[in-house]
Amino acid sequence: MGSWTAFVLVRLVRLALVLAGVAAVAFLLAKFSPVDPIDAYLGPDIARVGPEQRALIAEKWGLDQPAGVQFVKWFSRILTGDLGWSVTYNAPVADVISERFRSSVVLMGLAWVFSGVIGFSLGIWAGARPGSWSDRVIRLYAYILAATPTFWIAILLLIVFSVGLRWTPVCCAAPIGLLPEDVTLLQRLHHLLLPLVGLSILGIAQIALHTRVKMIEIMQSDFVLYARAQGGTTLDIILHHGVRNTALPAITVLFASLGELFGGSILAETVFSYPGLGSATIEAGIRGDVPLLLAITLMTTLFVSVGNTIADVLYHVADPRISSASETWRGVAE
Amino acid sequence: MMKLSILAAVSTLSLLSAPVLAAEKSELVLAIGGEPDTGYDPLLGWGRYGHPLFQSTLLSRDADLATKSDLATAWALSDDKLTWTISIREGVTFSDGTPLTARDVAFTFTKAATAGGAIDLHAMVSAEATDDRTVVIRLKQPWITFTENFYSLGIVPEATYGADYARNPVGSGPYRLVSWRQGEQLIVEANPNYYGEKSPFSRLTFLFTGEDTSLAAANAGQVDMVSVPAALADAVPAGFSTVVVDTVDNRGIHFPMAPDEGKKDAKGNAIGNNVTADVAIRRAVNIGIDRQKIVDTALLGHGTPAYGPADGLPWSNPQAAVTFDLDAARRLLDEAGWVPGADGIREKNGLRAAFRIHYPASDSTRQAIAMVLAELLKPLGIEGTPNGTTWEGIERVMHSEPVAFGWGSQSPLEVYSLYQSGWGGVDYYNPGFFSNAAVDGYFEAAQRASSLEASYPEWQKAEWDGATGFSTKGEAGWAWLVNLDHVYFANKCLDVGKTQIEPHGHGWPITAGIQGWTWTCN
Numbered sequence: 001m002g003s004w005t006a007f008v009l010v011r012l013v014r015l016a017l018v019l020a021g022v023a024a025v026a027f028l029l030a031k032f033s034p035v036d037p038i039d040a041y042l043g044p045d046i047a048r049v050g051p052e053q054r055a056l057i058a059e060k061w062g063l064d065q066p067a068g069v070q071f072v073k074w075f076s077r078i079l080t081g082d083l084g085w086s087v088t089y090n091a092p093v094a095d096v097i098s099e100r101f102r103s104s105v106v107l108m109g110l111a112w113v114f115s116g117v118i119g120f121s122l123g124i125w126a127g128a129r130p131g132s133w134s135d136r137v138i139r140l141y142a143y144i145l146a147a148t149p150t151f152w153i154a155i156l157l158l159i160v161f162s163v164g165l166r167w168t169p170v171c172c173a174a175p176i177g178l179l180p181e182d183v184t185l186l187q188r189l190h191h192l193l194l195p196l197v198g199l200s201i202l203g204i205a206q207i208a209l210h211t212r213v214k215m216i217e218i219m220q221s222d223f224v225l226y227a228r229a230q231g232g233t234t235l236d237i238i239l240h241h242g243v244r245n246t247a248l249p250a251i252t253v254l255f256a257s258l259g260e261l262f263g264g265s266i267l268a269e270t271v272f273s274y275p276g277l278g279s280a281t282i283e284a285g286i287r288g289d290v291p292l293l294l295a296i297t298l299m300t301t302l303f304v305s306v307g308n309t310i311a312d313v314l315y316h317v318a319d320p321r322i323s324s325a326s327e328t329w330r331g332v333a334e
Numbered sequence: 335m336m337k338l339s340i341l342a343a344v345s346t347l348s349l350l351s352a353p354v355l356a357a358e359k360s361e362l363v364l365a366i367g368g369e370p371d372t373g374y375d376p377l378l379g380w381g382r383y384g385h386p387l388f389q390s391t392l393l394s395r396d397a398d399l400a401t402k403s404d405l406a407t408a409w410a411l412s413d414d415k416l417t418w419t420i421s422i423r424e425g426v427t428f429s430d431g432t433p434l435t436a437r438d439v440a441f442t443f444t445k446a447a448t449a450g451g452a453i454d455l456h457a458m459v460s461a462e463a464t465d466d467r468t469v470v471i472r473l474k475q476p477w478i479t480f481t482e483n484f485y486s487l488g489i490v491p492e493a494t495y496g497a498d499y500a501r502n503p504v505g506s507g508p509y510r511l512v513s514w515r516q517g518e519q520l521i522v523e524a525n526p527n528y529y530g531e532k533s534p535f536s537r538l539t540f541l542f543t544g545e546d547t548s549l550a551a552a553n554a555g556q557v558d559m560v561s562v563p564a565a566l567a568d569a570v571p572a573g574f575s576t577v578v579v580d581t582v583d584n585r586g587i588h589f590p591m592a593p594d595e596g597k598k599d600a601k602g603n604a605i606g607n608n609v610t611a612d613v614a615i616r617r618a619v620n621i622g623i624d625r626q627k628i629v630d631t632a633l634l635g636h637g638t639p640a641y642g643p644a645d646g647l648p649w650s651n652p653q654a655a656v657t658f659d660l661d662a663a664r665r666l667l668d669e670a671g672w673v674p675g676a677d678g679i680r681e682k683n684g685l686r687a688a689f690r691i692h693y694p695a696s697d698s699t700r701q702a703i704a705m706v707l708a709e710l711l712k713p714l715g716i717e718g719t720p721n722g723t724t725w726e727g728i729e730r731v732m733h734s735e736p737v738a739f740g741w742g743s744q745s746p747l748e749v750y751s752l753y754q755s756g757w758g759g760v761d762y763y764n765p766g767f768f769s770n771a772a773v774d775g776y777f778e779a780a781q782r783a784s785s786l787e788a789s790y791p792e793w794q795k796a797e798w799d800g801a802t803g804f805s806t807k808g809e810a811g812w813a814w815l816v817n818l819d820h821v822y823f824a825n826k827c828l829d830v831g832k833t834q835i836e837p838h839g840h841g842w843p844i845t846a847g848i849q850g851w852t853w854t855c856n
Contacts, residue, residue, distance in 0.1 A: 041452065048747055089373075166554060170556060171541065177537075177539040273547055275518045
C-alpha cells in the first residue's frame, strides 16, 4: 500500500512539473512564432482596418502588454481553472475544447483500441510462423502502411469508398443538411467509419511489426522448445506463452503512440471535415490563438503522460517479474 | 459469411444517407467555404463581404455595384459632410418577431465601434436615434468611405444582443440560423418575417469542407455548388457547369519610391531603393511586360491582366490602363540613361537595373507570378530575382524591395490605404512610401465628397488625371499584374444570374446575389 501511495505522489509531482515546463516552452514558442494574431484575424481585410482599430483589437486581446505579463496573467488564470478566451472561435477555451473533444474522443479512442487489438493479433499471427505466407502478407501490409502518410490514405479511402463506390459519406460527422437532433446513432457510426479506418490503419502497422519481432524471439526460446517437447500445439504456445510475453512491447508502443494519434487525427479530421480537436489545433496554430493552442498542448501532454503512467502500471500486471525486481532493488537500497 | 454481412450492412447504411429527392427543389447545398470562426456577429466583422444572411444592412449593392435601398429608405449627408441622417424602413421585424427601430441601428454602430473586431469605425463620433425611424451619425472629419459600413454592417437587436449572439444570431435578414456545427456545416431556413423579396430556396446548407473534400462531394453529387481553385478548374464534374466570376482579387508588385539614403523605419529595416526610385524603371516595367503571358502561364488562363488595384470598380479609371509595348519601354529606359551592360542588364552610373521580387513561399500562385515576371523583365534589360520567404521576412524588406502582394476590396478605402502618403510604412499599408501631393489632394477631395457616387471622379483622378496619378502613366507606384478569376462549379440547373466583381477571397462573396438565384429544372 505504502509503495503505491508514494508511486502516485511521485508521479503527480512529476506531472505537475512537466505541465509547467511544457506551458512555459509552448508559450515562448508561440510568442517567437512569426504569426501575428491580428494580421491572421483580419486576413485580406487588413487594408480596411486602420492602425487605431488594430490598437483597439490588441488592447481587447491583451496583446499590448509585455510577453512576461501576458504569461503570468495566463498562468495564474490557469491555476484557478480558467483556460481563457479563444479569439479564433470567439468563445471560452474550455467550451471549445470540451465540444471538440466529444467528437474526437470517440474517433481517437476507437482508433486506438482497434489499432491495439488488431495490430497485436496480426503481430502474433505473423510472428508465430515467420516466413510463412501469412507472415509475408502481414509484413508487406505493415511496411507499406508504416511508410504511408495519413492524409494520403485518407484521400485514397475517400476517393474509393465515398466517390467511387458511394458506400460512405464524403465528409462530416453527420449527414449533409440534417439537424443534429435528427441524427441517429447508425448515421453517426456510418460517418465515423472512414475517419476511423484511416486513423486505425496506421497504428496497426506499428504495433504489428513490434509484436511480430518479439513473437519470433519467443518462438525460438528455450521455454517454447520445452513446451513443444511436452506436446503443446502452436495455439497452446501462443495463448500461454506468446500473449503475455509479447504484451510488453505492444503496450509500450500502444501508449507511446498516443501522441502520434493526436497528430494523425489532425490530418484525418481535416480530410473528412470531422470537427474534432485536430482541426481546432490547426486553426489555433495558424491564427496565433495562444490560449487555445496552449490549452490543447497542455491537454495533449496530460494525455500522453497519463498514458505512459498507465503503461508503467500495466507492465507490472503483464510481467510480475518487474514488480519483484523493483522490490528486490528497494530492499537492497534500504 | 462475416464479410458478406459487413458488406450488406455498409450498403444499407449508404442507402440511408442517400439524398432525399424533393418534388420541387427548395433546398441547396453549397460548399463555398467562408465559415466565420468567430461566429455570425456583424459587430466583429461578419458580413464584410458576400451576404450576411441573418442580418440586413442599411444599403446594399446590386450586381453592377450600384447602391440599392435596404433598411434605409433615405440617407443624407449634411453640407459640412459631418452628419449622416438616415431614415429607417417601417414595419421591419427581427426573426424573433420584435420590431427593428432606429435605436437598434444606433446601438449596432455604437457597440461595433468598441467591439474590437474587423470593423473600423474610428471615423465616427456618435450614432443616435432621434426617434423610432431616424438615426443621426456624426463623424470626426469628412470621410466618405465611412459609407462602406452602411453596406456591410448588419443590424443587431439591442434588446437581446449578448455574449452568445455570434452563435445564435437574430436579425432581419432573409434567412435565420437553424443549426451550425462548427467546422462542418451551417443550416439556415428562410426567415418568415423578412421584408424583402423571397428566395425560391427555403433551406440552405453550407458545407465547410476543404477544397479536395468539397470537390469529392461534388463528384459524388452531394452539393449544388462548390468553389474550386484555378488549378482544378478544368475538371468539371458531370452535371455541373463552370461559373467564372471577374474579380479585383489582384496580384502585383509594389515599388519602394524613395532612393536609399540610409534611412530606417522604427524596427530598423531599410527604407528606399535606388533602382525603383527612378520613375523610368517603374513605368518601363509596367509598359514592357506582357500581362496576358503571366495569366496564361502562372494562372493557366484563369485570370485577366490588371492595371490598377480596383479594375472594373466604379472608382477606378479605365484611362489608366496601358498597352504592352516592349519597344516603348526600352526607349523609356534608353532616354533615362539606363544603358545595357555586358550581360544585357542595364546600368546607370554604375548602378545595375536589378531588384529582388519577394513572395510568400507558401503561396504557389505568387511564386509562379514572380518567376514569370522575372523572365519577362529580361528583354527589358532589368534583372528581377524571385525570392520566396516568410511574411516575417517580407516585413523586413518591404520598404526597400518589391514584394508580390495581393489586394482587392469592394471599398475605395483600400486605394486610399495603398497610396495615401500619411500611411507610408504603417503596417502593410503603402509599403513603398508612395507620396504624391496631387494624389493626396484628390483623396482628400474624395473623402470630402457629398456622396459615395460623387466621390468616384476624385478617386479616378487620383489614379490618372491626364497629367499625373498613382497609376502606370503617372507615378507608377505599383506594377499591378493580374486579377485572379474565381471559379465555381454549379449544378447545371442552378442559375446564379449576374455576379458582382468579387473582392480578394474566393467563396463566400458569391452569396452577395443569393436572393436572385433560381432553379431552372423541374
